Amino acid sequence: MKQNSLKSLFVFLLFGINLFAQAFTVDSKDGRNQAQFISDAPFEKIVGLSSGLDATVMINPNDITNNTNGKIKVAINNIKTGIDLRDEHLRSEMWLNAEKFPNAEFQLTGIKNASSNKLTDGKKVNATLVGKFSVHGITKDIEVQANLTYYKESEKTKARIAGNLLIANAEFDIKLSDYGIQIPSMVVSKLNEVVKISTNFVASDANTGMNPCAVCGTKKSEYKSNPCAVKSSEKKANPCNPCAPKK
Template identity: 55%
Template sequence: MKTIKYFGMLMLLAIISLNAQTFKASGDSRNQASFESDAPLENIVGVSNSLEAVAMIDINDITNMPKGKVNVDLNSLKTGIDLRDEHLRSANWLNTEKFPYATFMLTGISDASQNKLEDGKRVKATLHGKFSVHGVTKDVDVPAELTYFKENARTRAKMKGNLLKVKASFDINLGDYGIKIPDMVVGKVDDNVKINVTFIATDANAAMGNPCGGCNPCGMHKDGKCNPCGMQKEGKCNPCGMHKSKDNPCGMSKAKCNPCGGLK
Protein backbone atom coordinates (compact mmCIF):
# COMPACT_ATOMS: atom_id res chain seq x y z
CA MET A 1 0.00 0.00 0.00
CA LYS A 2 2.81 2.40 0.90
CA THR A 3 4.48 1.60 -2.43
CA ILE A 4 1.28 2.41 -4.31
CA LYS A 5 0.85 5.72 -2.45
CA TYR A 6 4.48 6.65 -3.09
CA PHE A 7 4.16 5.81 -6.79
CA GLY A 8 0.97 7.85 -6.98
CA MET A 9 2.73 10.85 -5.41
CA LEU A 10 5.56 10.58 -7.93
CA MET A 11 3.06 10.46 -10.79
CA LEU A 12 1.27 13.55 -9.42
CA LEU A 13 4.54 15.49 -9.16
CA ALA A 14 5.46 14.40 -12.68
CA ILE A 15 2.12 15.64 -14.04
CA ILE A 16 2.53 18.97 -12.25
CA SER A 17 6.05 19.37 -13.67
CA LEU A 18 4.83 18.59 -17.18
CA ASN A 19 1.99 21.12 -16.96
CA ALA A 20 4.07 23.89 -15.42
CA GLN A 21 5.96 26.51 -17.38
CA THR A 22 9.06 28.18 -16.03
CA PHE A 23 9.34 31.95 -16.50
CA LYS A 24 12.38 34.08 -15.75
CA ALA A 25 12.93 37.84 -15.53
CA SER A 26 16.41 39.31 -15.30
CA GLY A 27 18.45 42.22 -16.57
CA ASP A 28 15.55 44.26 -17.95
CA SER A 29 15.42 47.87 -16.77
CA ARG A 30 11.65 47.87 -17.29
CA ASN A 31 11.25 45.49 -14.36
CA GLN A 32 10.90 47.43 -11.15
CA ALA A 33 10.58 47.12 -7.38
CA SER A 34 9.78 50.15 -5.26
CA PHE A 35 8.84 51.17 -1.74
CA GLU A 36 6.83 54.15 -0.54
CA SER A 37 6.90 55.72 2.90
CA ASP A 38 4.13 58.28 3.43
CA ALA A 39 5.04 60.01 6.71
CA PRO A 40 3.49 63.21 8.14
CA LEU A 41 6.46 65.39 7.15
CA GLU A 42 7.72 63.68 4.01
CA ASN A 43 6.86 61.22 1.27
CA ILE A 44 9.73 58.98 0.15
CA VAL A 45 9.76 56.65 -2.84
CA GLY A 46 12.69 54.32 -3.49
CA VAL A 47 13.09 52.49 -6.79
CA SER A 48 15.24 49.60 -7.99
CA ASN A 49 15.49 48.04 -11.44
CA SER A 50 17.91 45.36 -10.23
CA LEU A 51 15.23 42.72 -9.95
CA GLU A 52 15.40 39.03 -10.78
CA ALA A 53 12.47 36.65 -10.74
CA VAL A 54 11.78 33.04 -11.55
CA ALA A 55 8.41 31.27 -11.41
CA MET A 56 7.10 27.81 -12.19
CA ILE A 57 3.38 28.05 -12.88
CA ASP A 58 0.77 25.79 -14.44
CA ILE A 59 -1.00 28.23 -16.75
CA ASN A 60 -4.06 25.94 -16.83
CA ASP A 61 -4.37 26.17 -13.04
CA ILE A 62 -2.20 28.76 -11.32
CA THR A 63 -3.21 27.40 -7.90
CA ASN A 64 -1.63 24.03 -8.75
CA MET A 65 1.51 24.01 -6.57
CA PRO A 66 3.24 27.15 -7.95
CA LYS A 67 6.84 27.94 -7.06
CA GLY A 68 8.84 31.10 -7.49
CA LYS A 69 11.25 33.67 -6.20
CA VAL A 70 11.84 37.41 -6.57
CA ASN A 71 15.19 38.90 -5.59
CA VAL A 72 15.91 42.66 -5.35
CA ASP A 73 19.35 44.19 -4.86
CA LEU A 74 18.83 46.78 -2.11
CA ASN A 75 22.13 48.48 -2.90
CA SER A 76 20.52 49.68 -6.12
CA LEU A 77 17.64 51.55 -4.44
CA LYS A 78 17.38 55.20 -5.49
CA THR A 79 15.24 57.78 -3.69
CA GLY A 80 16.32 60.83 -5.66
CA ILE A 81 18.79 62.10 -3.05
CA ASP A 82 22.25 60.50 -2.99
CA LEU A 83 22.92 61.27 0.67
CA ARG A 84 19.60 59.75 1.69
CA ASP A 85 20.44 56.66 -0.35
CA GLU A 86 23.70 56.30 1.58
CA HIS A 87 21.85 56.56 4.88
CA LEU A 88 19.31 54.00 3.66
CA ARG A 89 22.08 51.49 2.93
CA SER A 90 23.89 52.13 6.23
CA ALA A 91 24.03 49.81 9.25
CA ASN A 92 21.46 52.03 11.00
CA TRP A 93 18.87 51.26 8.35
CA LEU A 94 18.81 48.40 5.85
CA ASN A 95 22.43 47.43 6.52
CA THR A 96 22.88 46.30 2.92
CA GLU A 97 26.49 45.30 3.51
CA LYS A 98 25.18 42.47 5.68
CA PHE A 99 21.74 42.03 4.10
CA PRO A 100 22.07 43.00 0.42
CA TYR A 101 18.80 41.53 -0.84
CA ALA A 102 15.07 41.62 -0.25
CA THR A 103 13.49 38.33 -1.29
CA PHE A 104 10.01 36.93 -1.81
CA MET A 105 9.58 33.16 -2.03
CA LEU A 106 6.27 32.06 -3.56
CA THR A 107 4.63 29.09 -1.84
CA GLY A 108 1.04 29.24 -3.08
CA ILE A 109 -1.70 31.10 -4.95
CA SER A 110 -5.37 31.44 -3.97
CA ASP A 111 -8.48 33.58 -4.53
CA ALA A 112 -7.83 33.74 -8.27
CA SER A 113 -10.46 35.50 -10.37
CA GLN A 114 -9.96 32.50 -12.65
CA ASN A 115 -7.49 29.63 -12.34
CA LYS A 116 -6.53 29.44 -16.00
CA LEU A 117 -4.30 32.06 -17.61
CA GLU A 118 -5.67 33.09 -21.00
CA ASP A 119 -3.82 35.12 -23.59
CA GLY A 120 -3.92 38.81 -22.69
CA LYS A 121 -6.47 38.43 -19.89
CA ARG A 122 -5.66 39.90 -16.47
CA VAL A 123 -6.13 37.56 -13.52
CA LYS A 124 -6.30 38.84 -9.96
CA ALA A 125 -5.07 36.53 -7.22
CA THR A 126 -3.43 36.38 -3.81
CA LEU A 127 0.17 35.20 -3.70
CA HIS A 128 1.26 33.45 -0.52
CA GLY A 129 4.90 33.30 0.45
CA LYS A 130 7.76 34.38 2.64
CA PHE A 131 9.26 37.86 2.48
CA SER A 132 12.80 38.36 3.77
CA VAL A 133 14.61 41.63 4.44
CA HIS A 134 17.18 42.76 7.03
CA GLY A 135 17.76 39.14 8.06
CA VAL A 136 14.13 38.55 9.06
CA THR A 137 11.60 36.36 7.22
CA LYS A 138 7.82 36.67 7.59
CA ASP A 139 4.82 35.02 5.94
CA VAL A 140 2.96 37.45 3.68
CA ASP A 141 -0.16 37.43 1.52
CA VAL A 142 0.26 39.59 -1.55
CA PRO A 143 -2.54 40.90 -3.81
CA ALA A 144 -1.35 40.54 -7.39
CA GLU A 145 -2.36 40.71 -11.02
CA LEU A 146 -1.03 38.15 -13.51
CA THR A 147 -1.28 38.45 -17.28
CA TYR A 148 -0.13 35.76 -19.72
CA PHE A 149 0.86 36.64 -23.28
CA LYS A 150 1.23 33.84 -25.80
CA GLU A 151 4.16 34.53 -28.10
CA ASN A 152 3.27 36.33 -31.33
CA ALA A 153 4.85 38.89 -33.64
CA ARG A 154 3.82 41.77 -31.38
CA THR A 155 5.17 40.28 -28.15
CA ARG A 156 8.30 39.01 -29.92
CA ALA A 157 9.22 42.62 -30.69
CA LYS A 158 9.46 43.15 -26.92
CA MET A 159 10.79 39.78 -25.80
CA LYS A 160 11.03 36.23 -27.15
CA GLY A 161 8.90 33.45 -25.71
CA ASN A 162 5.57 33.32 -23.94
CA LEU A 163 5.40 36.10 -21.36
CA LEU A 164 4.07 36.45 -17.84
CA LYS A 165 3.50 39.93 -16.45
CA VAL A 166 3.20 40.22 -12.68
CA LYS A 167 2.11 43.29 -10.71
CA ALA A 168 2.00 43.02 -6.93
CA SER A 169 1.69 45.36 -3.97
CA PHE A 170 1.76 44.77 -0.22
CA ASP A 171 2.50 46.57 3.05
CA ILE A 172 5.08 45.76 5.70
CA ASN A 173 5.90 47.22 9.10
CA LEU A 174 9.59 48.07 9.37
CA GLY A 175 9.68 47.19 13.07
CA ASP A 176 8.53 43.65 12.28
CA TYR A 177 11.77 43.21 10.34
CA GLY A 178 14.02 44.72 12.97
CA ILE A 179 14.42 48.03 11.11
CA LYS A 180 14.35 50.96 13.54
CA ILE A 181 13.71 54.53 12.47
CA PRO A 182 16.49 56.84 13.74
CA ASP A 183 15.33 59.68 16.00
CA MET A 184 16.67 62.26 13.55
CA VAL A 185 14.11 61.27 10.89
CA VAL A 186 11.07 60.58 13.06
CA GLY A 187 8.08 62.08 11.26
CA LYS A 188 9.87 61.83 7.91
CA VAL A 189 9.75 58.03 7.61
CA ASP A 190 6.67 55.95 8.34
CA ASP A 191 6.81 52.58 10.10
CA ASN A 192 4.46 51.18 7.48
CA VAL A 193 5.89 50.91 4.00
CA LYS A 194 4.16 49.92 0.77
CA ILE A 195 6.13 47.66 -1.58
CA ASN A 196 5.31 47.48 -5.29
CA VAL A 197 6.75 45.01 -7.78
CA THR A 198 6.25 44.81 -11.54
CA PHE A 199 8.06 42.53 -13.95
CA ILE A 200 7.68 40.66 -17.22
CA ALA A 201 9.16 37.16 -17.36
CA THR A 202 9.66 34.87 -20.34
CA ASP A 203 9.74 31.11 -20.75
CA ALA A 204 12.31 31.39 -23.55
CA ASN A 205 15.43 29.47 -22.49
CA ALA A 206 14.04 29.15 -18.95
CA ALA A 207 15.25 26.09 -17.05
CA MET A 208 12.65 23.40 -16.46
CA GLY A 209 12.10 21.69 -13.13
CA ASN A 210 12.86 23.44 -9.85
CA PRO A 211 12.77 27.18 -10.58
CA CYS A 212 15.85 27.55 -8.45
CA GLY A 213 17.67 24.76 -10.22
CA GLY A 214 19.74 27.11 -12.35
CA CYS A 215 20.81 29.30 -9.46
CA ASN A 216 23.72 27.12 -8.32
CA PRO A 217 26.58 29.63 -8.27
CA CYS A 218 28.96 26.99 -9.56
CA GLY A 219 26.52 25.63 -12.09
CA MET A 220 25.58 26.52 -15.62
CA HIS A 221 24.63 30.08 -14.64
CA LYS A 222 27.76 30.87 -12.64
CA ASP A 223 28.49 33.95 -14.73
CA GLY A 224 24.94 35.24 -14.82
CA LYS A 225 23.08 37.68 -12.62
CA CYS A 226 21.56 34.74 -10.76
CA ASN A 227 24.92 34.43 -8.99
CA PRO A 228 23.69 34.81 -5.40
CA CYS A 229 26.34 37.04 -4.08
CA GLY A 230 25.82 39.68 -6.38
CA MET A 231 24.73 41.19 -9.31
CA GLN A 232 28.51 41.66 -9.71
CA LYS A 233 29.66 39.43 -12.55
CA GLU A 234 33.32 39.71 -11.62
CA GLY A 235 32.76 37.48 -8.60
CA LYS A 236 33.51 34.20 -10.34
CA CYS A 237 31.46 31.31 -9.06
CA ASN A 238 30.20 31.95 -5.52
CA PRO A 239 32.07 34.96 -4.10
CA CYS A 240 30.47 34.56 -0.69
CA GLY A 241 31.76 31.19 -0.31
CA MET A 242 31.85 28.38 2.35
CA HIS A 243 31.32 25.15 0.45
CA LYS A 244 34.83 24.79 -0.88
CA SER A 245 35.11 21.86 -3.26
CA LYS A 246 36.14 20.98 -6.76
CA ASP A 247 32.81 22.41 -7.88
CA ASN A 248 33.31 25.66 -6.00
CA PRO A 249 36.77 27.08 -6.65
CA CYS A 250 35.87 30.27 -4.82
CA GLY A 251 35.36 28.39 -1.59
CA MET A 252 34.40 29.49 1.91
CA SER A 253 30.80 30.33 1.15
CA LYS A 254 27.80 30.66 3.41
CA ALA A 255 24.84 28.65 2.22
CA LYS A 256 22.59 31.68 2.69
CA CYS A 257 24.46 33.32 -0.15
CA ASN A 258 22.70 30.96 -2.53
CA PRO A 259 19.40 32.69 -3.39
CA CYS A 260 17.71 29.33 -3.77
CA GLY A 261 18.63 28.25 -0.27
CA GLY A 262 21.66 25.99 -0.22
CA LEU A 263 23.69 24.76 -3.13
CA LYS A 264 21.13 23.35 -5.53
Protein backbone atom coordinates in the same frame (compact mmCIF):
# COMPACT_ATOMS: atom_id res chain seq x y z
CA MET B 1 -0.72 -5.67 -19.68
CA LYS B 2 -4.04 -4.13 -18.61
CA GLN B 3 -2.72 -3.64 -15.09
CA ASN B 4 0.37 -1.84 -16.43
CA SER B 5 -1.83 0.42 -18.56
CA LEU B 6 -3.96 1.35 -15.56
CA LYS B 7 -0.82 2.06 -13.57
CA SER B 8 0.52 4.32 -16.34
CA LEU B 9 -2.78 6.19 -16.46
CA PHE B 10 -2.69 6.70 -12.69
CA VAL B 11 0.87 8.06 -12.83
CA PHE B 12 -0.09 10.46 -15.61
CA LEU B 13 -3.13 11.74 -13.71
CA LEU B 14 -1.04 12.15 -10.58
CA PHE B 15 1.93 13.93 -12.14
CA GLY B 16 0.71 15.07 -15.54
CA ILE B 17 -0.52 18.52 -14.58
CA ASN B 18 2.90 19.40 -13.17
CA LEU B 19 4.59 18.35 -16.40
CA PHE B 20 3.03 21.37 -18.08
CA ALA B 21 4.46 23.87 -15.61
CA GLN B 22 6.64 26.53 -17.18
CA ALA B 23 9.63 28.38 -15.80
CA PHE B 24 9.38 32.15 -16.28
CA THR B 25 12.46 34.22 -15.55
CA VAL B 26 13.31 37.91 -15.30
CA ASP B 27 16.66 39.29 -16.38
CA SER B 28 17.95 41.63 -13.65
CA LYS B 29 19.77 43.61 -16.36
CA ASP B 30 16.44 44.66 -17.88
CA GLY B 31 15.89 47.97 -16.11
CA ARG B 32 12.21 48.03 -17.04
CA ASN B 33 11.43 45.48 -14.31
CA GLN B 34 11.19 47.37 -11.04
CA ALA B 35 10.36 47.34 -7.37
CA GLN B 36 9.12 50.46 -5.61
CA PHE B 37 8.68 51.46 -2.00
CA ILE B 38 6.72 54.42 -0.65
CA SER B 39 7.00 55.95 2.80
CA ASP B 40 4.32 58.60 3.29
CA ALA B 41 5.10 60.45 6.54
CA PRO B 42 3.60 63.72 7.88
CA PHE B 43 6.49 65.92 6.71
CA GLU B 44 7.93 63.95 3.83
CA LYS B 45 7.00 61.41 1.18
CA ILE B 46 9.83 59.16 0.02
CA VAL B 47 9.62 57.07 -3.13
CA GLY B 48 12.39 54.58 -3.80
CA LEU B 49 12.93 52.60 -7.00
CA SER B 50 15.12 49.59 -7.70
CA SER B 51 15.64 48.23 -11.20
CA GLY B 52 17.80 45.39 -9.88
CA LEU B 53 14.94 42.89 -9.88
CA ASP B 54 15.57 39.20 -10.51
CA ALA B 55 12.85 36.54 -10.54
CA THR B 56 12.10 32.93 -11.36
CA VAL B 57 8.53 31.67 -11.22
CA MET B 58 7.34 28.14 -11.92
CA ILE B 59 3.68 28.18 -12.88
CA ASN B 60 1.24 26.04 -14.81
CA PRO B 61 -0.89 28.39 -16.95
CA ASN B 62 -3.65 25.76 -16.96
CA ASP B 63 -3.87 25.73 -13.14
CA ILE B 64 -1.99 28.48 -11.33
CA THR B 65 -3.12 27.24 -7.91
CA ASN B 66 -1.29 23.92 -8.31
CA ASN B 67 2.29 23.92 -6.97
CA THR B 68 3.22 27.42 -8.15
CA ASN B 69 6.50 28.53 -6.61
CA GLY B 70 9.46 30.80 -7.21
CA LYS B 71 11.61 33.62 -5.94
CA ILE B 72 11.67 37.38 -6.51
CA LYS B 73 14.81 39.20 -5.45
CA VAL B 74 15.57 42.93 -5.31
CA ALA B 75 19.05 44.40 -4.83
CA ILE B 76 19.07 46.89 -1.93
CA ASN B 77 22.09 48.72 -3.36
CA ASN B 78 20.09 49.59 -6.47
CA ILE B 79 17.38 51.50 -4.60
CA LYS B 80 17.32 55.17 -5.60
CA THR B 81 15.23 57.84 -3.86
CA GLY B 82 16.43 60.89 -5.81
CA ILE B 83 18.83 62.11 -3.10
CA ASP B 84 22.27 60.48 -3.00
CA LEU B 85 22.90 61.22 0.69
CA ARG B 86 19.54 59.71 1.63
CA ASP B 87 20.38 56.63 -0.43
CA GLU B 88 23.63 56.23 1.49
CA HIS B 89 21.77 56.43 4.79
CA LEU B 90 19.21 53.91 3.52
CA ARG B 91 21.93 51.40 2.69
CA SER B 92 23.89 52.02 5.89
CA GLU B 93 24.24 49.65 8.84
CA MET B 94 21.76 51.76 10.83
CA TRP B 95 19.01 51.17 8.27
CA LEU B 96 18.83 48.32 5.73
CA ASN B 97 22.48 47.30 6.14
CA ALA B 98 22.92 46.47 2.45
CA GLU B 99 26.47 45.20 2.98
CA LYS B 100 25.28 42.42 5.29
CA PHE B 101 21.83 41.90 3.75
CA PRO B 102 22.19 42.79 0.04
CA ASN B 103 18.75 41.65 -1.10
CA ALA B 104 15.10 41.79 -0.23
CA GLU B 105 13.42 38.54 -1.26
CA PHE B 106 9.95 37.10 -1.68
CA GLN B 107 9.82 33.31 -1.70
CA LEU B 108 6.60 32.34 -3.47
CA THR B 109 5.07 29.11 -2.15
CA GLY B 110 1.60 29.18 -3.65
CA ILE B 111 -1.38 31.02 -5.09
CA LYS B 112 -4.93 31.16 -3.74
CA ASN B 113 -8.19 33.10 -4.21
CA ALA B 114 -7.55 33.43 -7.94
CA SER B 115 -10.30 35.03 -10.04
CA SER B 116 -9.50 32.25 -12.51
CA ASN B 117 -7.31 29.18 -12.03
CA LYS B 118 -6.33 29.32 -15.69
CA LEU B 119 -4.24 31.97 -17.42
CA THR B 120 -5.84 32.90 -20.73
CA ASP B 121 -3.92 34.80 -23.40
CA GLY B 122 -4.15 38.52 -22.63
CA LYS B 123 -6.63 38.21 -19.75
CA LYS B 124 -5.72 39.61 -16.32
CA VAL B 125 -6.16 37.33 -13.30
CA ASN B 126 -6.35 38.66 -9.74
CA ALA B 127 -4.92 36.40 -7.05
CA THR B 128 -3.31 36.18 -3.62
CA LEU B 129 0.35 35.19 -3.59
CA VAL B 130 1.40 33.22 -0.52
CA GLY B 131 5.00 33.14 0.64
CA LYS B 132 7.77 34.50 2.81
CA PHE B 133 9.27 37.99 2.64
CA SER B 134 12.83 38.57 3.84
CA VAL B 135 14.63 41.86 4.45
CA HIS B 136 17.24 43.01 6.94
CA GLY B 137 17.91 39.38 7.90
CA ILE B 138 14.35 38.69 9.08
CA THR B 139 11.77 36.51 7.31
CA LYS B 140 7.99 36.72 7.76
CA ASP B 141 5.05 34.83 6.26
CA ILE B 142 2.96 37.17 4.11
CA GLU B 143 0.15 37.22 1.57
CA VAL B 144 0.37 39.58 -1.38
CA GLN B 145 -2.38 40.86 -3.66
CA ALA B 146 -1.35 40.63 -7.28
CA ASN B 147 -2.57 40.47 -10.84
CA LEU B 148 -1.08 38.19 -13.46
CA THR B 149 -1.40 38.34 -17.23
CA TYR B 150 -0.17 35.65 -19.62
CA TYR B 151 0.69 36.35 -23.25
CA LYS B 152 1.48 33.68 -25.80
CA GLU B 153 4.46 34.56 -27.96
CA SER B 154 3.55 36.66 -30.98
CA GLU B 155 5.21 39.20 -33.22
CA LYS B 156 3.88 41.88 -30.89
CA THR B 157 5.28 40.32 -27.71
CA LYS B 158 8.63 39.60 -29.34
CA ALA B 159 9.10 43.34 -29.68
CA ARG B 160 9.55 43.31 -25.90
CA ILE B 161 11.16 39.91 -25.31
CA ALA B 162 11.12 36.43 -26.85
CA GLY B 163 8.97 33.61 -25.47
CA ASN B 164 5.61 33.35 -23.76
CA LEU B 165 5.27 36.13 -21.22
CA LEU B 166 4.03 36.42 -17.65
CA ILE B 167 3.37 39.98 -16.49
CA ALA B 168 3.02 40.39 -12.74
CA ASN B 169 2.03 43.37 -10.60
CA ALA B 170 1.94 43.03 -6.83
CA GLU B 171 1.55 45.34 -3.84
CA PHE B 172 1.81 44.89 -0.08
CA ASP B 173 2.67 46.75 3.14
CA ILE B 174 5.33 45.95 5.71
CA LYS B 175 5.91 47.33 9.19
CA LEU B 176 9.57 48.32 9.58
CA SER B 177 9.80 47.23 13.22
CA ASP B 178 8.65 43.72 12.23
CA TYR B 179 11.92 43.41 10.33
CA GLY B 180 14.16 44.92 12.97
CA ILE B 181 14.39 48.32 11.27
CA GLN B 182 14.15 51.15 13.80
CA ILE B 183 13.36 54.78 12.93
CA PRO B 184 15.70 57.27 14.67
CA SER B 185 13.81 59.90 16.68
CA MET B 186 15.36 62.70 14.63
CA VAL B 187 13.56 61.54 11.45
CA VAL B 188 10.42 59.98 12.92
CA SER B 189 8.22 62.61 11.25
CA LYS B 190 9.91 62.01 7.88
CA LEU B 191 9.59 58.23 7.67
CA ASN B 192 6.45 56.16 8.06
CA GLU B 193 6.58 52.99 10.15
CA VAL B 194 4.49 51.29 7.44
CA VAL B 195 6.06 51.13 3.99
CA LYS B 196 4.16 50.21 0.84
CA ILE B 197 6.06 47.93 -1.55
CA SER B 198 5.08 47.19 -5.14
CA THR B 199 6.69 45.24 -7.95
CA ASN B 200 6.04 44.92 -11.64
CA PHE B 201 7.91 42.72 -14.06
CA VAL B 202 7.70 40.89 -17.36
CA ALA B 203 9.03 37.33 -17.23
CA SER B 204 9.65 35.00 -20.16
CA ASP B 205 9.84 31.23 -20.55
CA ALA B 206 12.36 31.52 -23.39
CA ASN B 207 15.97 30.44 -22.97
CA THR B 208 15.69 29.73 -19.26
CA GLY B 209 18.45 27.14 -19.52
CA MET B 210 16.59 25.13 -16.87
CA ASN B 211 15.62 21.52 -16.56
CA PRO B 212 11.83 21.35 -17.11
CA CYS B 213 11.58 18.80 -14.31
CA ALA B 214 13.57 20.92 -11.85
CA VAL B 215 12.96 24.46 -12.98
CA CYS B 216 13.53 25.92 -9.54
CA GLY B 217 16.83 24.18 -8.98
CA THR B 218 18.91 21.14 -9.82
CA LYS B 219 20.80 20.73 -6.57
CA LYS B 220 19.66 18.06 -4.12
CA SER B 221 18.99 20.78 -1.56
CA GLU B 222 16.52 22.37 -3.99
CA TYR B 223 14.49 19.24 -4.80
CA LYS B 224 11.69 20.36 -2.48
CA SER B 225 10.68 22.94 -5.11
CA ASN B 226 10.75 20.31 -7.86
CA PRO B 227 7.28 18.76 -8.22
CA CYS B 228 8.77 15.75 -9.99
CA ALA B 229 11.62 15.13 -7.56
CA VAL B 230 11.74 11.92 -5.58
CA LYS B 231 14.21 10.18 -3.35
CA SER B 232 17.14 8.57 -5.14
CA SER B 233 15.84 5.13 -4.13
CA GLU B 234 12.59 5.85 -5.99
CA LYS B 235 13.96 7.29 -9.24
CA LYS B 236 12.78 4.32 -11.29
CA ALA B 237 9.21 5.28 -10.43
CA ASN B 238 9.68 8.94 -11.28
CA PRO B 239 7.96 9.82 -14.59
CA CYS B 240 10.25 12.85 -14.85
CA ASN B 241 13.43 10.80 -14.53
CA PRO B 242 14.21 11.13 -18.28
CA CYS B 243 14.83 14.82 -17.72
CA ALA B 244 16.43 14.53 -14.30
CA PRO B 245 19.19 17.03 -13.35
CA LYS B 246 22.36 16.57 -15.33
CA LYS B 247 25.40 15.33 -13.45
